[in-house]
Amino acid sequence: MTNVRSTRSDALRNRDAILDAAVGCLTDDPGASMADVAKATGLTRATVYAHFPSREQLLEAVLVRTIDRSEAELAELDLEGDAVAALDRLVRRSWRIVDSFHRLLGAAEEALSNERIMAHHAEPMARVQALIERGQREGSMRRDLDAEWLTSCFSALLHAAAAELRAGRLAEADADRVVATTVRSLLTARAA
Structure with missing residues (x-):
């Protein structure tokens, strides 16, 4: 029994x-190969492939792990009080997480379908949608658009900002302010 536990x-x-x-x-390099990963671990490529038979499976596992760890961090965020102020805290914290992993996200976006990527975002997006719905009930967030749609826009904006950052069209120093301002203006805009 001890050998089985040791092996596990x-x-x-x-x-x-x-x-x-x-x-x-x-x-460091969104194009890193399975061989690069094996070299970095000090394990053989055969061991890496035994755990993850393809680069796509490895990327998805990394994405899931990163989202799970990010979700644990976001779960501790105080979203009480004024919904717009809570939105600002959520955007800035979410953006910092996306920003820190934007190159990893780029690798995942190249290898995985958008549906697979979004399927792993259910819990974080539920938090965003609940906040938007609360803001709509309180009258501080726009009600002319569905909360589910606005939640999708929130996610798309963060991912678009990460892509712009990777492409060099969004300066690192400006990203936090630009993302927060854009999301706030989208979600609090009044219908014409």
């Missing part, structure tokens, strides 16, 4: 090491 522990440690190395490699 080794496998879990290897899997974690592979995911940690993949985050580092893909953040």
Whole structure:
């Protein structure tokens, strides 16, 4: 029984090491290969492939892990009080998370379908939608558009900003302000 537990522990440690190395490699170079990840872990390519049979599966596992860790961080964010002020806190914190992983996100966007990427965003987007719905009930956020649509726009804006940052069309120093201002103006605009 001890050997089985030891083998499972080794496998879990290897899997974690592979995911940690993949985050580092893909953040530095979105085109990093499975061989690059194996080299960074000190494990053989065969071991990496035993855990993740394809680069696509590795990218998806990295994406899921990153979203899960980000979700744990966002769950601690205070969204009480004024809905617009809470929105600003959520946008700025969400943006910092997206910003820190924008190159990793770029690698995932190249390898995975938008549907697969968005399927992993359900919990974070539920938080955004709940805040938008609260703001709509309180009258501080626009009611002429559906909260689900506005939630999709929120996500799209953060991802578009990450793409603009990667392309060099959005300056790192301006990104936080630009993203927060754009999201706030979209969600609080009054119908004409």
